[in-house]
Amino acid sequence: MRERTAGRGFATRAIHAGEHRDPTTHAHNTPIFATATFTFDTAADKEDAVDRSLAWEAGHYFYSRTGNPTNRALEVKVASIEGAEDAVVASSGMASVTSTLLAHLTSGDHLVVGDELFVISRVLLDEDFPRRGIDVTSVDMTDLTAVEAAITPRTRMLFFETSTNPHLRIADIDALAALGRRHGLTVVADNTFLGPALVRPIAHGADLVIHAATKYLSGHGDAVAGVVAGRKDLLDPIRKQTDTFGQAASPFSSWLVLRGIRSLQLRSRAASMNALQLAAYLEAQPQVDWVRYPGLPSHPDHAVARRLLGEHAGGMLSFAVRGGVAGMAAFTDHLRLCDIGVSLGDICTLVYPQPKRGGLIRVSVGCEDVEDLLEDFALGLSFVR
Ligand SMILES: *Cc1c(COP(=O)(O)O)cnc(C)c1O
Numbered sequence: 001m002r003e004r005t006a007g008r009g010f011a012t013r014a015i016h017a018g019e020h021r022d023p024t025t026h027a028h029n030t031p032i033f034a035t036a037t038f039t040f041d042t043a044a045d046k047e048d049a050v051d052r053s054l055a056w057e058a059g060h061y062f063y064s065r066t067g068n069p070t071n072r073a074l075e076v077k078v079a080s081i082e083g084a085e086d087a088v089v090a091s092s093g094m095a096s097v098t099s100t101l102l103a104h105l106t107s108g109d110h111l112v113v114g115d116e117l118f119v120i121s122r123v124l125l126d127e128d129f130p131r132r133g134i135d136v137t138s139v140d141m142t143d144l145t146a147v148e149a150a151i152t153p154r155t156r157m158l159f160f161e162t163s164t165n166p167h168l169r170i171a172d173i174d175a176l177a178a179l180g181r182r183h184g185l186t187v188v189a190d191n192t193f194l195g196p197a198l199v200r201p202i203a204h205g206a207d208l209v210i211h212a213a214t215k216y217l218s219g220h221g222d223a224v225a226g227v228v229a230g231r232k233d234l235l236d237p238i239r240k241q242t243d244t245f246g247q248a249a250s251p252f253s254s255w256l257v258l259r260g261i262r263s264l265q266l267r268s269r270a271a272s273m274n275a276l277q278l279a280a281y282l283e284a285q286p287q288v289d290w291v292r293y294p295g296l297p298s299h300p301d302h303a304v305a306r307r308l309l310g311e312h313a314g315g316m317l318s319f320a321v322r323g324g325v326a327g328m329a330a331f332t333d334h335l336r337l338c339d340i341g342v343s344l345g346d347i348c349t350l351v352y353p354q355p356k357r358g359g360l361i362r363v364s365v366g367c368e369d370v371e372d373l374l375e376d377f378a379l380g381l382s383f384v385r
Contacts, residue, residue, distance in 0.1 A: 034252070071254045074087075085231050086232045086235050087227050090247040091253075093118075093224075095226050099241040109157075110135040111134065111157040141164075165193060176206075190212075191211055202229070211229075213226055213253075223253040269312050271367055274366070283296060287322050295309075315344075318362045326359075328359035335379065
């Protein structure tokens with residue numbers, strides 16, 4: 001196999017890493033290895049593959065829960081674009097969160113987490129972990145003094161999202177990683193809301209980076225998958241945990257994510273440019289109460305965002321209109337182009353109204369023509385009294 005990605009740029013690695021022509025057929029694209037099991041010429045070959053697989057060595061195959069070549073191609077690609085030694089894929093973003101945390105924490109341990117986290121991570125940490133004797137303290141990750149004050153002698157891990165949901169607070173990854181290192185903690189960043197085309201947490205000192213590959217990595221809203229990348233010694237217990245918990249990724253989902261990542265940089269930049277224009281537009285409208293977008297000077301973490309993200313501040317924005325929940329519904333229910341739906345990172349714009357948050361509207365800005373998005377938002381706003 002020709003190694004053609006070492007030392008190359010981000011887009012080149014996103015397109016080529018982990019993939020090569022099929023050695024038997026010369027098929028250009030990576031096959032979907034739809035097989036439960038793998039077969040061997042000899043008993044000795046079988047024994048070798050099983051021994052390596054059950055030592056959770058990547059790249060050896062005997063059964064697809066433990067390892068599969070399509071899943072492995074995705075691991076190699078994600079490791080390459082995150083600047084990591086290796087990666088482990090799983091059946092969902094939550095599978096990656098769970099296996100990562102539980103592979104590195106045990107009863108009696110304590111972890112410090114962001115006070116704004118993806119809702120199911122929140123449920124895992126608040127309801128499931130205490131039951132298992134793992135204590136959790138939630139703090140505002142943009143308040144470094146509070147983060148340090150929450151660390152105890154039993155603290156093992158710092159877990160936060162690089163951009164939070166839905167208020168889009170941007171974590172100062174360098175500062176948090178330095179703090180974690182000083183206290184001997186494993187620093188884990190969920191980078192789902194930004195993605196590796198915009199920021200690569202490992203280069204900023206994080207130990208492990210998690211993605212709901214369902215979102216930006218897939219990019220087309222057609223797969224559910226998760227991945228964690230980082231140092232191999234930290235990933236080995238996660239690989240094992242993913243297998244023992246039965247969280248194997250589907251090769252078909254991995255294939256969709258492989259395809260999605262090839263256009264990740266193009267999509268991330270296009271979505272960021274659209275989001276900046278929409279956010280600036282919204283901020284200038286009298287019907288809009290407030291707008292949160294890290295690329296706007298009005299954002300509380302704008303300086304951190306500029307340092308970490310440069311000019312592409314991501315595709316996510318949140319805002320609220322006059323009239324609270326009634327205003328929110330007046331806006332969302334009159335949109336004609338943008339769909340109302342949860343999830344994010346899709347090439348299509350998705351609008352997620354949150355009446356329980358006082359009418360907050362979260363937008364995952366897609367890659368449509370920005371004029372059409374602006375027209376649709378203007379239409380929605382015209383119904384806000
Ligand atoms: C969606 C999401 C997850 C979970 O991913 P699934 O693939 O839905 O399980 C984890 N973290 C963040 C920040 C997310 O947005």
